[in-house]
Amino acid sequence: MRFLSQGIGWIVRSIVYLVFGTLLVAALIATATAAHVWYFARQDNHDHANTIFVLGAAQYDGRPSEWLAARLQHAADLYEEGVAPTIVTVGGKREGDRFTEAQAGKDYLVNTLDVPSSAVVEVNEGVDTLTSAEAFATMARDNGWTSAVVVTDPAHSLRATRMVQDQGIIAWGSPTRQGPSVATRSAQFNSILHETGGMLYYEVIERERPGLRINAGSAEPVINALRSSTPW
Template sequence: MGLLVVGGTAFRVWQVARVDDRDRADVVVVLGAAQYAGRPSKVLEARLRKAKTLFEQGVADHVVTGGGRREGDRFSEAEAGKRWLVDHGVPADRVIDVGEGNDTLGTIKSVAGVVLGKGWATAVIVSDPWHSLRARTMARDAGLDAWTSPTHSGPIVQTRETQAKYILRETAALLYYRSTHASADRIAIDQEVG
């Protein structure tokens, strides 16, 4: 039975990763990833490029960047994301940075609070493909009507070995979240993606 649950969850992680839903929404939400002195990491930049494309295609009128700061950082992941988007042509008044949360769950809860507080309800989540199912699940649990449009570029999707690693990692993280409704960082799963 356990193998069926794990195998079925891994299949859903893989399946949802392949779905690129660009239906109209209130906001595009970019989940944070590492930044260095205000400069997005390659993982975060791939997410920001995807969000910019969605914004330009009219999927949503606003982009929300999420993610807090690590100890010693001058910028939050959200601030670095907003700066990148504005520097690349997205109007500053169309980007909302939510600089709270140092893991997926904390970021999603903070973003949902801001989005719902503005009277919006629908969101397209941009993250890495393998992270999509867990991010969508958490967003829905936080009260958002959410779907995903994952990035298909960047270091996390380049090799089959890397993809397999992240599918296994996300399978464990999603099973942990579903059983505890707690952040997966407690089991060292959620350090890079979030």
């Protein structure tokens, strides 16, 4: 009976240690990912590229939301600076919409920000960041584009850029510094929390899908750490 009690106690302690260790590793990974999201959000690379790739956001009957307008303004500034000769807008539409996010983006660039129509290419596909990156990569390969400056909100910059890189495109980020996503400290903090979860989900779940052109080594430490902490 004594040996049985000792055995049960050892099993219980082992389970407690295993659960605690797993939670500790998960917390460390989440913290490291949040720090990476925050650090990348502060990077702004204006190196020359083939294209300026603008991630879509909400539009209202052809009128860009504040989030999308801020991204488009930054893309126009990069174009005027000579960073790239072409701006690519991306994004599909919801059921009942008359315009896609890509169309609304191009119209705003041309009619409001005075970017030449010939310099803007719209890709009317994409319902989220990953499908938008995939649609852009298809267009890039068709046009011989090999590099892109990714324009989006600061906290979103890491995940968006990583997804473009994983499609085989050389990419770096130049996020907007205006708009609702950076208007307050609270908005910035909430964006980092949201993107930390999104980044972990992409690295562990979505990035494992077949067909992605993975940029080797960019996320393996995170994935391997998660796997090593899982007891099955």
